[in-house]
Amino acid sequence: MISIRQRKGVKTTEVPEDYAAQEANVKLENKLPSGCTTRRLWKLLSLTVGGTVALCIGLLTSVYLATLHENDLWFSNIKEVEREISFRTECGLYYSYYKQMLQAPTLMQGFHGLIYDNKTESMRTINLLQRMNIYQEVFLSILYRVLPIQKYLEPVYFYIYTLFGLQAIYVTALYITSWLLSGTWLSGLLAAFWYVTNRIDTTRVEFTIPLRENWALPFFAIQIAAITYFLRPNLQPLSERLTLLAIFVSTFLFSLTWQFNQFMMLMQALVLFTLDSLDMLPAAKMEHRCLDQLSFREMTSILKSKIALANKNLKTGNFLNRLGKLLLHLFAVLCLTLFLNNIIKKILNLKSDEHIFKFLKAKFGFGATRDFDANLYLCEEAFGLLPFNTFGRLSDTLLFYAYVFVLSVTVMAALAVAFHNLSDSANQQSMGQVGKCTTILKPQTAYNLIHTILFGFLALSTMRMKYLWTSHMCVFASFGLCSPEIWELLLKSIHLYNPKRMCVMRYSVPVLILLYLSYKFWPGMMDELSELREFYDPDTVELMNWINSNTPRKAVFAGSMQLLAGVKLCTGRTLTNHPHYEDNGLRERTKAVYQIYAKRAPEDVHALLRSFGADYVILEDSICYERRHQRGCRLRDLLDIANGHMMDGPGENDPDLKLAGHPRFCEEIKRNRPPYTAYFTRVFQNKTFHVYKLSRHK
Numbered sequence: 001m002i003s004i005r006q007r008k009g010v011k012t013t014e015v016p017e018d019y020a021a022q023e024a025n026v027k028l029e030n031k032l033p034s035g036c037t038t039r040r041l042w043k044l045l046s047l048t049v050g051g052t053v054a055l056c057i058g059l060l061t062s063v064y065l066a067t068l069h070e071n072d073l074w075f076s077n078i079k080e081v082e083r084e085i086s087f088r089t090e091c092g093l094y095y096s097y098y099k100q101m102l103q104a105p106t107l108m109q110g111f112h113g114l115i116y117d118n119k120t121e122s123m124r125t126i127n128l129l130q131r132m133n134i135y136q137e138v139f140l141s142i143l144y145r146v147l148p149i150q151k152y153l154e155p156v157y158f159y160i161y162t163l164f165g166l167q168a169i170y171v172t173a174l175y176i177t178s179w180l181l182s183g184t185w186l187s188g189l190l191a192a193f194w195y196v197t198n199r200i201d202t203t204r205v206e207f208t209i210p211l212r213e214n215w216a217l218p219f220f221a222i223q224i225a226a227i228t229y230f231l232r233p234n235l236q237p238l239s240e241r242l243t244l245l246a247i248f249v250s251t252f253l254f255s256l257t258w259q260f261n262q263f264m265m266l267m268q269a270l271v272l273f274t275l276d277s278l279d280m281l282p283a284a285k286m287e288h289r290c291l292d293q294l295s296f297r298e299m300t301s302i303l304k305s306k307i308a309l310a311n312k313n314l315k316t317g318n319f320l321n322r323l324g325k326l327l328l329h330l331f332a333v334l335c336l337t338l339f340l341n342n343i344i345k346k347i348l349n350l351k352s353d354e355h356i357f358k359f360l361k362a363k364f365g366f367g368a369t370r371d372f373d374a375n376l377y378l379c380e381e382a383f384g385l386l387p388f389n390t391f392g393r394l395s396d397t398l399l400f401y402a403y404v405f406v407l408s409v410t411v412m413a414a415l416a417v418a419f420h421n422l423s424d425s426a427n428q429q430s431m432g433q434v435g436k437c438t439t440i441l442k443p444q445t446a447y448n449l450i451h452t453i454l455f456g457f458l459a460l461s462t463m464r465m466k467y468l469w470t471s472h473m474c475v476f477a478s479f480g481l482c483s484p485e486i487w488e489l490l491l492k493s494i495h496l497y498n499p500k501r502m503c504v505m506r507y508s509v510p511v512l513i514l515l516y517l518s519y520k521f522w523p524g525m526m527d528e529l530s531e532l533r534e535f536y537d538p539d540t541v542e543l544m545n546w547i548n549s550n551t552p553r554k555a556v557f558a559g560s561m562q563l564l565a566g567v568k569l570c571t572g573r574t575l576t577n578h579p580h581y582e583d584n585g586l587r588e589r590t591k592a593v594y595q596i597y598a599k600r601a602p603e604d605v606h607a608l609l610r611s612f613g614a615d616y617v618i619l620e621d622s623i624c625y626e627r628r629h630q631r632g633c634r635l636r637d638l639l640d641i642a643n644g645h646m647m648d649g650p651g652e653n654d655p656d657l658k659l660a661g662h663p664r665f666c667e668e669i670k671r672n673r674p675p676y677t678a679y680f681t682r683v684f685q686n687k688t689f690h691v692y693k694l695s696r697h698k
Contacts, residue, residue: 050185101141187482216258379633406480599660
């Protein structure tokens with residue numbers, strides 16, 4: 001029996017215990033199901049609307065970029081040779097293998113031609129599948145041959161539509177990552193809007209379609225989204241397994257499609273190592289992620305195994321003790337990685353990335369260099385520091401301001417969590433400790449924070465890598481503006497917090513920014529879509545047509561890397577060198593071929609070119625009389641410095657450089673003087689190009 005206390009003036013009654021329990025259950029059942037149902041319906045509606053918006057915004061971005069590409073080149077109306085020429089430099093080389101696979105009589109013959117290729121580098125047989133990241137071209141060519149689409153879609157359109165389709169996946173993945181971090185799809189919408197309005201700094205797909213990063217970054221974005229979801233607490237076993245599968249597949253595809261994937265994997269290993277050392281990630285999650293990455297690339301395997309097998313002693317002691325051991329451990333791991341990396345390379349005689357280390361050494365001021373390859377990278381704008389005007393463009397869309405605001409708040413929260421974790425030695429690496437920290441900084445937020453910081457350092461040091469940072473910047477800034485945790489931390493710090501005010505700020509600020517972006521940039525985007533141009537490069541078209549009509553199919557051509565990629569694509573002729581610069585032998589060969597722009601004797605140049613089997617050499621006035629770069633960075637200057645010769649024009653030279661004993665080859669050969677005509681015969685000429693046939697002199 002339960003006694004129910006009587007209010008004053010009310011008679012006391014006694015109610016059986018079973019009856020009271022039944023009544024309480026009835027009341028609970030009357031209240032909870034309707035509330036739960038309402039929440040489930042609202043969640044389902046939000047997922048449906050948010051998912052639909054994600055797909056629509058991804059498709060619209062894809063169509064927008066494809067339309068810009070069409071309008072800029074009038075791609076649907078130009079000739080096939082002009083379409084192929086529009087794939088500049090290494091883009092043309094990659095596309096040529098797609099074309100080669102389609103032109104092969106059978107798939108097996110196509111595979112054989114790629115595995116035993118003797119046209120990309122004269123007098124050498126190389127395995128293109130092993131040397132280059134062209135699995136995507138092979139896969140697309142197989143699809144095009146198998147699917148019944150030949151009657152409806154030209155091969156080039158199947159190729160470029162696939163790339164623009166990947167952009168839809170890319171934007172959708174960025175949208176989902178921001179949504180997962182903030183808890184609202186409004187954040188994803190803002191991230192997508194920022195990605196489009198900052199198109200100049202977030203993507204270059206519309207004018208460099210076959211570039212490897214355009215294939216790889218969508219898969220990298222999927223991987224980051226999957227990891228972000230995986231780090232959420234209390235995942236169901238099925239969801240966890242499916243997420244791990246998504247991480248594995250996206251990492252595998254990313255590794256196949258970009259030659260720089262090992263550096264990104266190394267960066268991820270550093271992110272995970274840092275978070276694990278600071279107790280910001282649950283140990284069980286870390287083990288899953290490490291096992292997923294262990295099969296990728298030798299450069300990161302040591303560091304990732306150290307993450308998985310971190311010594312427990314690293315996480316004991318007071319604050320200074322732990323911090324000192326952490327820094328020492330990190331230093332030891334990096335030294336061990338570099339040491340074993342060098343030992344393995346020396347044992348196996350691997351020199352494929354030697355030029356990168358020379359470039360980095362010179363770039364960061366560890367001594368000047370006269371190495372041709374290193375200086376070639378140093379003088380390229382894409383490998384220089386991030387230009388300051390980038391921040392002006394990002395500020396025009398308010399992205400940079402929002403990013404700095406969110407970054408500042410999350411960094412302060414991360415420092416507080418790191419200090420707390422390093423100071424707490426009583427309960428190291430326990431689930432309880434991780435749980436305490438999630439109220440300030442969630443594991444998925446910490447993961448994306450370290451990522452964006454490392455991306456930022458990479459972009460600031462090398463402009464070509466800015467596309468990693470700026471796209472993630474859109475995600476991180478939009479997440480912060482829509483995050484209840486960020487606004488709660490900020491409002492509490494200024495003593496203005498209450499739930500309603502936090503909710504108002506969380507939704508009103510992103511909506512106002514979306515309205516601002518629509519008002520300011522919509523007219524400009526419409527103008528872009530209505531602006532029509534046409535591809536125009538008559539000199540290159542004339543050159544390719546002449547080669548096709550007047551040279552043997554087995555003729556070997558020498559020239560600049562960029563031009564020869566177009567020769568390979570448009571004519572199928574054999575090359576002496578090409579733009580895929582990741583092989584030491586190819587770099588040495590390229591430097592030898594480039595002596596056509598140095599101060600060398602005609603017999604020396606002839607001997608070098610004939611040693612690679614060259615029948616024709618193409619000289620470009622734009623290189624011979626280059627004015628784009630400043631003195632010291634022109635190609636002819638790099639060659640002079642590497643050869644120990646003084647550079648042309650006004651300005652200082654290093655005292656040990658000497659006057660060359662011969663005039664510049666590319667200038668002197670045009671005078672048709674006897675020493676040159678004995679070795680070279682001009683067979684084609686227009687405003688831009690001069691083609692010479694090599695004599696058979698030994």
